[in-house]
Amino acid sequence: MEIFRTENVVKKYANHLALDDISLSVQEGSIFGLLGPNGAGKTTLIRIINQITAPDSGNCFLFGEKLKSDHIYNIGYLPEERGLYKKMKVGEQALYLARLKGLSKKDALIKLKYWFEKFEIQAWWDKKVEELSKGMQQKIQFIVTILHEPKLLIFDEPFSGFDPINTNLLKQEILDLKKKGATIIFSTHNMGSVEELCDSIALINKSRKILDGSIHDIRKTYKSNIFEVKFEGKFNRMEAAMTSLYEIIDVNADAPNHSIKIKLTSDADTNDILRILMPTGRIIAFNEIIPNMNDIFIKIVEETNAQSPNKN
Amino acid sequence: MNKIFLIIQREYLTRVRKKTFIIMTIVGPILMAALMIAPVIFAKMDQEEHKVIAVVDSSKIFQNVIPETEFLKFEYLEGVSLEQAKATFKSSDFYAVLYIPHIITYAPKSVQLYSNKQPSLGVKMHISNAIEKELERLKLKTYDIKDLDAILKAVKTNISIQTIKWTDDGKEEKTSTEIAMAVGIISGILIYFFIFMYGAQVMRGVIEEKTNRIVEVIVSSVKPFQLMMGKIIGVAMVGLTQFLLWVILTFAIFTVAKSFIQEDSSKIIQSQIQTESVFSSSGLQKGQPVVTDKTEMINDAFSSLKSINFGVMLATFLFYFIGGYLLYASLFGAIGSAVDNEADTQQFMMPVTIPLILAIVMLQSIIQNPEGQLAFWFSIIPFTSPIVMMVRIPFGVPYYEIILSMVLLVLTFIGTTWMAAKIYRTGILMYGKKISYSELWKWLRYRN
Structure with missing residues (x-):
């Protein structure tokens, strides 16, 4: 069943077309890879889904309804550019961000306790964020993103800044979330993890969608x-x-x-x-x-670049 | 609405709990109280040091003429030349050597004061006053007027102008230009500091969120406008809290300190009165009339303090305090959103701070003529009105002018907030780009 789709989304900045007629469909309970080279328009699309910015034309639908402000409570977003208030204490900050996502103080505390125990980081609660390593901060951010149990999760380069052990831990958590019924939109350049995690993908290059479908079908097509x-x-x-x-x-x-x-x-x-x-x-x-996603990615992006070398 | 409250709460609590806030809150009033008390203490300290000045009077007419005070004594050296006095100065305890040449009567600029220190203005004034008086007296004497001293005493007058203001209902009130000036300038400068201190805090807060990269996490939960307004309001409340604590603490410290120094300061006033009375009556009459002047002056000051409408004063102060802050804080917030770090703020700070600085620079001329064209326009234009209007209000400003200035201020801050929100929304998500004015103009025209 489809949980989210975009229809003909167009977004223009002054003299630059960021998204050109993007239509996507994401199935409930799947992991959807949003791929594309730097500057392709992925982040703009993700910001539109999060209602940080609005499309010039076209629509987005979550649960079959047009995107509205209440929907942010059903979305969890881990941006690529992410950080925390350095001078604030970990627990206080996690609580603040959870409450901004609409959780009551009581619920947020119960849930935070669960996750802090699960990741064995209770000792960090009263530490200031600046005392933590980057990987530790990423863990806190991950917890805050999923704490309100959103139906749709958006991870933009989630593994950047993690060591291999923590990357593995995070992958397990993502698969667990999928098992529990969450849908995940996953944006990354790491094609290995795309093959490992994603059920289907869309490839965006130069503001246009140039490929989408299930990983299996795509690889078959390109063999x-x-x-x-x-x-x-x-x-x-x-x-x-x-x-x-x-x-x-x-x-x-x-x-x-x-x-x-x-x-x-x-x-x-x-x-x-x-x-x-x-x-x-x-x-x-x-x-x-069978060609891997990395090869396919490079091949298709280079092909489309060759066709329209002067765009942008 | 609930979320904007959460944001305000965070902005407020993180700032109020900071050590710098607590230190500033305690140090501020001590500084202010010190400013009020220091002159008294300094005056006291200055006078406590006994100074003996050697007088070489080759005119021989000033023997024992210069009045002495508790702290300033004169020793008249007889039969000693200036050269000798100078030569022995080092081994003596004299503070200075005063040389009055015999040509003093027709060369009034020939008096010399030698010292190895720079003599204080007080000492200089004291001596020149005494010599002037004596010379005047001597010159008058040559006209051979009968009962000269009595006549001089009889004609002596002290003028002090009382200003009286008609209120709207026709009553008369004693006013004091000096006090109106002081009240106006203090409130104007307070507003100036408040806008700068807390406006800059808003800007720094925005830059912090941007450089920490937390902003995108937050704007996925709240609207950028909510985040910006939450910060502006939160910081405003920090400012008001600090201001309130300052007022309370300053008052407390001042009251306590006053009770300690009251005795000393009244002594000083007493001794000043004595020296004045010595001049005013050439030593023939002691104190009484001058003391009456003093107390009368203090009473006048209090009654003219009462003449300032403190209800209006307080209400308008709070209004311009908050209005001016909101106007500038939104601009500072927009600047913060457009840059990547504080060093890049300079080019945008200039045009924002110029009106504020201009208002402060113009205060001098506005005080001279609070009804003039300059004062009028500066108190109507919203970018300077919070400061300039506060300076004018103690002098009395027509209500329609106040209302006009207030309405314009409100409209302008709605305008600047709207503009700032547009720049802010785009700016906070824009990294690693040098922003120019034309870029900002583009952002203003983005739909979303």
Whole structure:
């Protein structure tokens, strides 16, 4: 079921078009990746969803209703540019931010206690923010973002500033939130975590949406029939057998395992390859190379840039 | 509404709990009380030091003529030349050597006072007054007038002008220009300081939120306008709290201190009165009439203090205090939002602070002529009116002028707040960009 969508959203600044006719749909309970190079318009779109700024034309819908001011209580937002009041105490500050999100003082205290215990950071309650490390501050910010249990969460580069251990912890928390039914819009440049976490994505470049869909479908669309074989045996014989029949993309002749990448024509049968190769040596692995999101991202962005080099 | 209250609460509490606030609140009144008490104490300290001045009087007409006070004595050196007195000065305890040449009667500028210190103005005045009086007396004597001393005493008059103001209902009130001036200037300068101190606090608060990057987290929960207004109101309440505490503490300290120094200060007044009476009657008559003058003067001061309408004064003071602050605080807030750090504020601060400084600079001429064109326009134009109008009010300002100035102030601060909100909304989310005036103009025209 759809929880959020934008319809033909356009946002202009003085002489710069920030968003050009963006339509998106986010399914409830999914993790939605909002991707794009720097300056593509992601942050503007996120600010529109948070009603920090309004679109010039087009609409946003949450739960099927046009976006209205009450909706901010159902949204949790962790901005890319984030910080805390340095001179304020951690507990006091968390309480203040929670109450701005509409929680009563009592509820906020109960929930904060739960999360502080869960992250084992009760000892920080009376410390000033400036005494904490950057990673510690990020944890506080994460807690404050999700404290009011919003239906829609927006994380803009959530992992920046975290060490690998805490990144992992955060990933687990994000997956947990998804399990509990929250929908997450996730904006990042880290394609590895996109593959790991996202169900579907939209790619924005130069103010336009240039690609969207589920990760699975997208990767399938962009695969190009390249297969990799790993084997033990005489490399020369193997190569000779392949060259006559298939287009070789890449070879790795280092012992003990050789590997070779070949591109098949669309009507080729993968079993034929195995049949040809079997007499020449011992096959260790045979698999299709599916492009990762990083490759797809670079490829598409470069393609669209080539088409409209002078925009912006 | 609930949220703006939360913001006000945070802005207020974080500031009031700061050490600097507490220190300022305690130190402020001590300073103010010190300002009031210090002159008395200094006067006392200054006089306590006994000064003996050696007099070399080659004219021989000033023997024992210069009146002595409790702290200032004169020793007349007979048969000693100036050179000798100068030579022995170092080994003596004299404060100074006064040389009166024999040509004094026709060369009045020839009196010399030698010292290794710069003699105080008080000492200089004391001596020159005494010599003038004596010379005048001697010159009059040459006209051979009978009963000269009695005549001089009879013709001596002291003029002091009483100012009386007709109130609207035709009553007459004693007024004092000096006191109206003092009350006006003090309130004008207080407003000036309040606007600067707390306006700058608003600006710093906005810059802090922007550089800490907390602002985007907050504006996802509240409207930028709420955040800005919450800050402005919160800081205003800090200012009012501090002001109130200052008034209470200053009053308390002053009352306590006064009871301690009252005795001493009355002694000083007494001794001053004595020296004055010595001059006024050439030592023939002691004190009485002058003392009456003094007490009368103090009574006059009190009655003219009463003539200032303190109800109107207080009401208008609070109005201009808050109105002026709101007008400037919103501008300071907008500046804070447009820059990345305090160092970049200079180019925008200039045009905002110029009217304030202009108002202070103009005070001198406005006090001279509080009804004049300059005073009128400066007290009507909203950017200077909070300061200038407060200076004019003790002198009495027609109600329609006050109302006009107030209405304009309200309209202007609504205008500046609206403008500031537009700049603020864009500015707080704009990082790492040098902002120019044309950029600000663009922001003003953004729809959202």
